[in-house]
Amino acid sequence: DPLCFSGVWRFRELLPFAPADRIVTIGEGQTLLQRADKVGAFVGMSTGNLMLQYEGMNPSGSFKDNGMTAAFTHARMVGARRVACASTGNTSAALAVYCSATDHGFKAIIFIGSGKIAYGKLAQALDHGALTVQIVGDFDDAMTRVREVSDRLGIYLMNSVNPFRLEGQKTIMYRVLEANGWEVPDWIVVPGGNLGNSSAFGKAFIELKHLGLIDRVPRLAVINAAGARTLNELYSAREVRWRSGLADSAKIGAFYNELDASGVKASTIASAIEINRPVNLKKCLRALEFCDGVVRQVSDQQIMDAKARVGAGGLGCEPASAASVAGAKLLREEGVIAPSDRVVCILTGHQLKDPTATVAYHGADQENFEKVLGSRGVRRAGFANR
Numbered sequence: 001d002p003l004c005f006s007g008v009w010r011f012r013e014l015l016p017f018a019p020a021d022r023i024v025t026i027g028e029g030q031t032l033l034q035r036a037d038k039v040g041a042f043v044g045m046s047t048g049n050l051m052l053q054y055e056g057m058n059p060s061g062s063f064k065d066n067g068m069t070a071a072f073t074h075a076r077m078v079g080a081r082r083v084a085c086a087s088t089g090n091t092s093a094a095l096a097v098y099c100s101a102t103d104h105g106f107k108a109i110i111f112i113g114s115g116k117i118a119y120g121k122l123a124q125a126l127d128h129g130a131l132t133v134q135i136v137g138d139f140d141d142a143m144t145r146v147r148e149v150s151d152r153l154g155i156y157l158m159n160s161v162n163p164f165r166l167e168g169q170k171t172i173m174y175r176v177l178e179a180n181g182w183e184v185p186d187w188i189v190v191p192g193g194n195l196g197n198s199s200a201f202g203k204a205f206i207e208l209k210h211l212g213l214i215d216r217v218p219r220l221a222v223i224n225a226a227g228a229r230t231l232n233e234l235y236s237a238r239e240v241r242w243r244s245g246l247a248d249s250a251k252i253g254a255f256y257n258e259l260d261a262s263g264v265k266a267s268t269i270a271s272a273i274e275i276n277r278p279v280n281l282k283k284c285l286r287a288l289e290f291c292d293g294v295v296r297q298v299s300d301q302q303i304m305d306a307k308a309r310v311g312a313g314g315l316g317c318e319p320a321s322a323a324s325v326a327g328a329k330l331l332r333e334e335g336v337i338a339p340s341d342r343v344v345c346i347l348t349g350h351q352l353k354d355p356t357a358t359v360a361y362h363g364a365d366q367e368n369f370e371k372v373l374g375s376r377g378v379r380r381a382g383f384a385n386r
């Protein structure tokens with residue numbers, strides 16, 4: 001069974017929309033759930049209770065491949081050729097890889113905000129031959145533009161507004177459960193950008209519960225960067241819930257009007273999640289409701305400190321991914337997460353996606369370096385950052 005090499009399609013009974021011979025796969029989803037005691041100590045967990053679900057091993061280096069394989073399968077089923085996305089970098093890298101690595105005549109068109117993409121990700125789009133368009137503005141502007149252009153020109157849209165993307169991303173949770181002997185952890189902690197993952201995870205648990213394959217669901221924690229905190233504003237500050245329907249729509253609309261009036265744009269070092277208008281907002285609210293969820297925001301400093309601890313613990317990740325670890329630490333400090341809880345943080349993207357942020361962070365560590373290794377010899381050896 002060639003599909004058993006895909007960490008997405010070996011669960012195909014749980015995303016049953018495509019005949020096996022139409023599936024577009026490049027062996028995505030062979031990822032890793034790893035016990036992480038050093039990072040766990042940083043977060044404040046008892047030994048053995050923090051696990052990291054590392055999605056950086058995917059062919060394009062991020063979790064996006066889980067969704068792309070499903071959306072490309074659907075695109076092939078409907079005979080699409082031109083496929084487009086707006087991206088902060090990982091969706092576009094994945095899109096470019098699926099177009100170049102498969103043989104179904106797909107042509108990639110990518111919209112990115114100017115100066116808003118980490119170099120590793122831009123390099124992928126270019127190397128894999130995607131038509132890459134930089135627009136004036138940020139991700140939210142690029143998203144508006146690509147929706148308008150795809151509508152007008154009949155181009156297949158690959159962003160996570162595409163429900164097939166979320167079908168594929170459900171499998172991240174299946175693999176977490178599988179690696180955990182189908183025991184349900186107490187917490188899943190995930191960074192929140194466009195809120196595709198959190199929505200997909202919620203859907204996965206809703207379905208597994210209804211199918212009777214699990215008897216309880218984990219709690220879901222979605223972590224925003226402080227500079228891109230729409231979900232946190234709405235869910236934590238304004239208590240916008242999914243169930244209250246119309247009232248919520250009005251509150252969300254009012255919030256977006258305020259945002260427009262203020263002229264404030266999303267801004268965070270975690271460029272992958274620098275998003276103020278998450279397209280899956282309502283689906284995410286539903287997921288939060290079903291999974292007794294919480295939302296928090298973390299600062300860029302907290303994100304980069306957590307990222308360094310993940311790296312020191314042996315698994316690298318990009319800044320946005322580390323928001324999950326920073327968020328878990330915050331929830332631990334608040335006492336919302338107990339040290340004895342079983343916690344899974346999702347590391348969404350590979351360390352090498354954004355080397356600039358990493359080098360800048362550690363470059364600022366010069367003084368520390370001298371304190372730690374500060375014999376005269378080392379100081380004289382001239383490690384200074386000149």
Ligand code: F0G
Pocket residue numbers: 062086087088089090091092160191192193194195196197198272273318320321348349
């Ligand atoms: N982590 C990484 C590394 C990402 O690239 C993204 C999203 C997220 C987290 C947030 O996930 O949207 O499901 O809440 N990146 C998108 C992109 C927006 O264009 O690559 P989400």
